[in-house]
Amino acid sequence: MTIRDIARESGYGVTTVSRVLNDQPNVSDEARERILEVVRRTNFHLNSNAKRLKQQTSTGIAVVVKGSKNMLFPSILEQVQSHLVDTGYACLINYVDEDDNEVEEAARICRELRPLGILFLGGDIEHFESGFLHISVPCVLMTGSAFDLGFDSLSSVTTDDAFAAECAIEHLLALGHSKIGVLGGFIESSYPSLQRYRGCIRAFERHRLNFDAECQFVASRFSLSDGYAAMERLLDRMPDLTAVFAMSDVTAIGAIRAIRDRGSRVPEDISVVGFDGIEMGSFLTPKLATVRQDGEAIASRSVKLLLNAIQNDSAAAHEIVPFCFSPGESARRLEA
Amino acid sequence: MTIRDIARESGYGVTTVSRVLNDQPNVSDEARERILEVVRRTNFHLNSNAKRLKQQTSTGIAVVVKGSKNMLFPSILEQVQSHLVDTGYACLINYVDEDDNEVEEAARICRELRPLGILFLGGDIEHFESGFLHISVPCVLMTGSAFDLGFDSLSSVTTDDAFAAECAIEHLLALGHSKIGVLGGFIESSYPSLQRYRGCIRAFERHRLNFDAECQFVASRFSLSDGYAAMERLLDRMPDLTAVFAMSDVTAIGAIRAIRDRGSRVPEDISVVGFDGIEMGSFLTPKLATVRQDGEAIASRSVKLLLNAIQNDSAAAHEIVPFCFSPGESARRLEA
DNA sequence: GATCATTTTGACCATCAGGGACATCGCCAG
């Protein structure tokens, strides 16, 4: 079934059929009617390979997701997808997991499928050290700033990670805690994690508290089980800690389980503050105190930036989306 | 950049370049070397639109996900993706959310992109009442049996939903509960939900207990907030209930929040059993009793069935993957 | 050293399914 078959079947030429199928003018109503009738009857659809070959375009936007265990991402993904589909694009989602050759695979797929643009969700620096450098399409780093990375062809949308983390620590300090542990992402490879880390340090410094990274900080991936393991290590190092800030909610939830399995209570013995604001947080008991990122804004702003770059050839831009601190019940005032 | 440019640049002809890039024989090592060198230097990649147009194939597998709030799906998705990428396919993920025109959109995208096959994750009947019927590529219904649906061109991989649900109810009955509520999916539109429902009824009947659907059963989508709302309605109708079976873990978690917000305790006052076995379940306090589906098996079996159908033109098949009941702490013996 | 066989290579063309430039046709108004 090709456009030629439709032409023959309907008694018109290929051009006219093409015009009809692409909603172009200069077609009589009668021709349109007759051709559409045949198209419906035969359930015909244009071959998008041929179409894209000729037009040198595609409608695909690739989304590369690193960190499938992070429960913040599914909801963002779904919104990204929905925005893209609404504007007529198709969405190629690729999960990569902290595993270098998966990043390479994703880069390969992106090269092959020639998406019009790429959205990166989670992870950052390592993407550009590998295969993605050579793909010269507009990119947006979601939840991560490319600002300091030296790639000026790359847009970004991010929460003010440093300030947000600072607020979380400030909150714990305000509640009277001073022996605070931090469960982080990997600050060498993840820019958002680094920023959150810096925010923590800033808060400690303002209060003239020393932050001993060797002791108070444990890096882990953002997942329940990694949060659990990281918390165990933290408890081993800081048996007297009274509060924990985790750089993601899943890490926090994993940490809570670890705290309980060691026989301590949350928040009576140890306060916990997370980061992300996943829906699950408010379904837990106690409700998770957290820094709520605006996933909806991240999704819509990122898509908007990308489409702007694609359609209007706009320059890269960097946007900061607002966050809000959500107190919850998992962090409480330290008893004297 | 076309294959012709590479030919000119390397001093060979297009035929030879094509042979090199497609790993075909009859090319001298020297030619191969020189051509690959140019390819690397110019970072050239075959235009896959042209290639697929000519070869009448694609490497895309579409995955249509219904129910983005169901926390069982992200992990399955990630594994599906990983299996597909390993075997050289690209993965087009499409979320649709209980909204008819999104299903249409997904169908449109599938028609346009001509995937080699489609995997459906979540949801079933409604997909085939709408646009997907006319896409004649192999399909696999994950977590849902097409067996009774009358589509014999459609494979399926599913848990024995009826039996699994029966086990869950049996467990509650064995713990001494008899006033049991059921929070379900929509049994008119979701086949797995219907099966689970039937399993529940079977268990009640075996114990000669009447099941009053009007009162004991509330349908809801599989999400935290819908689970919450459904539980509230259930509590209104059955103030004396002592146990709840929720047809998904997210529903169960939402229900637990609702129970607590009404001032009751889990499991002391009300026992809860979920379904799915999401990782989060064992991080909650109390640990969620649930029926654990084997997501890994569902992912790998589904991909295998699909690729079999695509590559070997195998007939549709229906597989049942094992489940296991995981007691947890959220369901306990009823005090006398 | 000549002959034949085999491998390497490439030019050429058709093909895939569309899109767009341009030509043509019919029709109406001036």
Add this chain to the structure above:
DNA sequence: CTGGCGATGTCCCTGATGGTCAAAATGATC
């Protein structure tokens, strides 16, 4: 009768593949 316009068709182009055939290079054998 001609200029203008809308409707329609013809032809070539997109980038790669594959087949055919032939030229050239290499190797083996007598």
